[in-house]
Amino acid sequence: MNPDPRQLSINDFTYPLPPERIAPEPLPDRAASRLLVSRAGTISDQTFRDLPNELPAGALLIFNDTRVVRARLLARRPTGGQVELFCLEPVAPHRSLELALQQTGHCTWRCLVGNGRRWKEGPVTLDFETSDGQTATLWAERQVQEAGTALIDFRWTPAELPFAEVLRAAGHLPLPPYIARPDTAADAVRYQTVYAAAEGAVAAPTAGLHFTPEILTELRDKGFETGHVTLHVGAGTFQPVKADRMADHPMHTEPILVTAALLRQLLAHRPRPVIAVGTTSLRTLETLYWLGVGLLQQSEYRPAELLVTQWQPYEMAELAASISPEAALTALLSYLDAAGTDTLQASTRLLIAPGYQFRLVQGLITNFHQPESTLLLLVAALLGPGWQAVYEHALSHGYRFLSYGDSSLLLPS
Incomplete structure (x- = not known):
């Protein structure tokens, strides 16, 4: 019987991570990073340039094309003290991220506030x-x-500027909290994937940072298919798990966008392997299955209800046993057709932990994640107890960890 992930303790998903193993800077060459390959429990050491030779034949790689916005604003109080505002999500006049970034003149966002104890009242400013x-x-x-x-x-002049331009011109890249240095001009390039397109993330989908245009070309030349989804990574990706049991840990909500063309590509590709580039791509793909299950269970499924909750897959596992991935994807396409749109807009709070049964994904390209994190839980769900051997190997063989660190290709049996 699969374990109930709600009863798991995050303390069972840890390992010793010395601070010096956390990569503070990217390598000069994206593709020069190391690549740990775990294939059905057998581990080998490669470089990322070897990736096209290590992928299973006929694989479809799915990338998250979100683009990191410069979401940190360093404003000044009238007395001169600095206040940091980290924009997390729009509140008014739009909650839609796309519309909020195009808003002119004024807007309201939910923010983290740094050094705000002396900010009593009145506005802070940034020229x-x-x-x-x-x-x-x-x-x-x-x-x-x-x-x-x-x-x-927020309000600004010139008022005709969209808020996206305000952030681009006035903001700073929100580097992860474990990179304890200011962002630089180099980060503006290297903390984005080469295929980033849709603005909205406040953290990079770091598995994709290793790809270069040359590797993408080689993948196509070798006959591998590629596709793109969008999940705007939120600051919640760094949220520590403080609860004793996972049942008491609230997962953050992140918006996803997927085209009908991508759904048709996934359908046509089955049953050949799908490899997710990063945990965000994996969560998006698995979310698609559960959205389709929801549509098949309800004849009237309004757009506002296009959400996969944290525990939905575990609560609906018995019901979903009779619903194939093909049926779920077809239901999503029918929904889009009825709605007269070619883009699925939804949200996910999906927590993937040991006990989860994967429906659409057969492998994962990802960096090495923090101890006691929901991302490490996802890796453990994919590899089973073998995750420990992967991390022990990475530690004993000099791999660099976290966002600017090395990569892995994880292919379970």
Whole structure:
């Protein structure tokens, strides 16, 4: 019997990670990173340039094409002290990320506030220069303080600037908290994938940072298919698990966008292997299955309900045993056709942990994750107890860890 992931203790998913093994900088060459290959429990050491030779024949690689926004704003109080505002999600006048980034003149976002104890009232300000050389000013005023976050009203001049341009011109890249240094001009390039397209993430899908245009070309030349989904990675990806049991750990919600063309590609590709490039691509793909299951269970499924909750797969496992991936994908295509759109917009809180049965994914390309994290739980769900051997090998063979670290190709039996 599969374990109930709600009863798991995160303390069972840890390993010793010395600080010096955390990569503070990217390598000069993206593809020069090392590649640990775990194939049905057998581990070998390669470089990332070897990836096209290590993939299973006929594989379809799915990439997350989200683009990291410069979501950290360093404003000043009237007395001169600095306040850091980390934009997490839009609140008004739009909750849709795409619309919020195009908003002009004013908007409200939920933010983390750094060094805000002396910020009593009134706005903080930030002067900046736009991409076409205009002088601009941003004002930020705290409206509501909530547990750990605040609602911040922004307004700016020139008012015709979209908020996306404000962030591009005035903001800083939100490097992970374990990279304890300011962002640099090099990070502006290297903390993005070469195929990043859809703005909205506040953290990079780091598995994709190793790919170069040359490797992508080689993959196509060798006959591998590729496809793209979008999951805008939120700051919750770094949220530590503090609960004794996973049942008491709330997963964050992240928006996903998937085209009908990608759904048709997945259908046509079955039963050949699908390899997710990164945990976000994997969570998106598995979310598609559960969205399809939901559609098949409800004749009227409104867009606002296109959400996969944290424990849905475990609660619906018996029901889903009779629903194939093909049926779930076909249901999604029928839904889009009825709605007159070619893009699926949904959200996911899916937590993948030991006990989860994978429906669409047969392998994963990913970096090495923090101890006691939900990302490590996902790896353990894919590999079973073999995850420990992978991490012990990486530690004993000098691999670099976390966002700017080395990579792995995980192919379970």
